[in-house]
Amino acid sequence: MIVLGIESSCDETAAAIVQDGTKILSSVVASQIEVHHKYGGVVPELASRMHIEAITPVVDEAVQKAAINIEDIDGVAATRGPGLIGALLVGFCFAKSFAWARQLPFAGVNHLEAHIYSLFLMDNKPKFPFIALVVSGGHTNIYHVTSYDNFELLGQTRDDAAGEAFDKVAKMLGIGYPGGPIIETLAKTKNPDAIMFPRTLLEKGSFDFSFSGIKSSVARYIHDKNITTKDEKAQVAASFQEAVIDVLSQKLINAAQHKKCLRIGIAGGVSANQTFVKKLSKRAKSKNIKVFSPPVELCGDNAAMIAARGYTMIQQGSLCALDHDVFSRTKT
Ligand code: KG4
Ligand code: ZN
Numbered sequence: 001m002i003v004l005g006i007e008s009s010c011d012e013t014a015a016a017i018v019q020d021g022t023k024i025l026s027s028v029v030a031s032q033i034e035v036h037h038k039y040g041g042v043v044p045e046l047a048s049r050m051h052i053e054a055i056t057p058v059v060d061e062a063v064q065k066a067a068i069n070i071e072d073i074d075g076v077a078a079t080r081g082p083g084l085i086g087a088l089l090v091g092f093c094f095a096k097s098f099a100w101a102r103q104l105p106f107a108g109v110n111h112l113e114a115h116i117y118s119l120f121l122m123d124n125k126p127k128f129p130f131i132a133l134v135v136s137g138g139h140t141n142i143y144h145v146t147s148y149d150n151f152e153l154l155g156q157t158r159d160d161a162a163g164e165a166f167d168k169v170a171k172m173l174g175i176g177y178p179g180g181p182i183i184e185t186l187a188k189t190k191n192p193d194a195i196m197f198p199r200t201l202l203e204k205g206s207f208d209f210s211f212s213g214i215k216s217s218v219a220r221y222i223h224d225k226n227i228t229t230k231d232e233k234a235q236v237a238a239s240f241q242e243a244v245i246d247v248l249s250q251k252l253i254n255a256a257q258h259k260k261c262l263r264i265g266i267a268g269g270v271s272a273n274q275t276f277v278k279k280l281s282k283r284a285k286s287k288n289i290k291v292f293s294p295p296v297e298l299c300g301d302n303a304a305m306i307a308a309r310g311y312t313m314i315q316q317g318s319l320c321a322l323d324h325d326v327f328s329r330t331k332t
Helices: 033-037 044-065 085-102 111-121 162-173 179-187 212-224 230-258 274-285 304-316
Strands: 002-007 012-019 023-031 075-081 106-110 130-135 140-147 150-155 263-267 290-292
Touching: 002 044, 002 085, 002 304, 012 044, 012 304, 023 044, 033 044, 044 085, 075 085, 075 111, 075 304, 085 106, 106 111, 106 304, 111 130, 111 140, 111 150, 111 263, 111 304, 130 230, 140 230, 150 230, 162 179, 162 212, 162 230, 179 230, 179 274, 212 230, 230 263, 230 274, 263 274, 274 290
Parallel strands: 002 075, 075 106, 130 263, 263 290
Antiparallel strands: 002 012, 012 023, 130 140, 140 150
C-alpha cells in the first residue's frame, strides 16, 4: 500500500510517499525557517500563508521523487493536530480534498504519535515495550509504548517544552533561531559543568518536566554577568544544554526502570541533538538500557512519519470523514 503523507502543523510544509508503512520512497520538507528567523519564532499567520504557497509544489515533488504516478497512491494521511490551527488546516484540507477527489481512504494523524512512528522507519526499530520521549518546540512528553497503538502518557512539561527553552535561551543570547542546533554547535568547545544551572526534577516519582526555572536562571546569569562575547555565550550554551540533557536523561531512565523497559526511543526536533543522544546512551547503557534515535532528517517535522502512522490507521479502518476537523491541543 502506497500512502501519501502530509504535514503542516507548524513551520514545515512536508509531503512523503511511504510504501507499506516502512519504506520511504520520497520525503520532501520545505522549511519556513528563513522567514520566521527575523521574528525569533514562528508567526502563525505567516506560516499559514506559506503553507498555502508550498503545499502543491511540495506534494508534486514528493510524487516525482518517488517515481510513481498519482494513480499509484492507495491512501492519504495528514496531520490533524496538535499544532497551529491555520497551519494544520492547509495540509489537512488539501489531503482531505485529494482523498475525496480520488476516492481514497484518509487518516487524520496525531502529530505526537507520528513522531514516535519515526522510530519505526528505521532498520533497527525498538521492540515493544519501550519508553518514548517526544521532545520538540511544542512538547516534552514521555510515553510507555506497548504496541503500534498504545501510547500511555507518563509525563509532560508543565511550562516550556525543551525545544522552546533552547529557542528562548538562544534568543536571550542573541544567537539566532531555531536555538537548538545553534546552541549545540556553540556548546561543543566548552566544559558543560562550568556553570551549574538548576535541574528541576519536581516531585519524587513524577515524569513531568519544568524548564522555566532553568530558563529564568540563564536569563539572570546573562544579566548579572553581562554576557556579551561569543566565548562567554558558548559557555552559557554548553552549561544550559547540559542541564536540559541531565533532566531529560534522568527522567527517561527513571521511567524505563519504573516500567521495567530495556529500551528508550527519542523523537522530535530536540532528538537531533547528538550530544543528547550520546550522553543519554552512555547513562542508559550503564543500566543495561538501549537508546534508539531516528536519523536527523526524521527527527524534526516530516511527512514520512505521518504516512507511517497513517498506514496503520488506514489498515485498521480508523479513517476521517469529510466533516472531521483539526485540533490545536491534545485532549489529555
Ligand atoms: O519537531 P520539531 O521540528 O517541530 C516541532 O514540532 O516543534 O522541533 C523543533 C524544535 C525547535 O525548538 C528546535 O530548536 C529544536 O527542535 N531542535 C534542537 C536541535 N535541532 C532542533 N534542539 C536541540 N538541539 C538540536 N540539535
Ligand atoms: Zn513535531
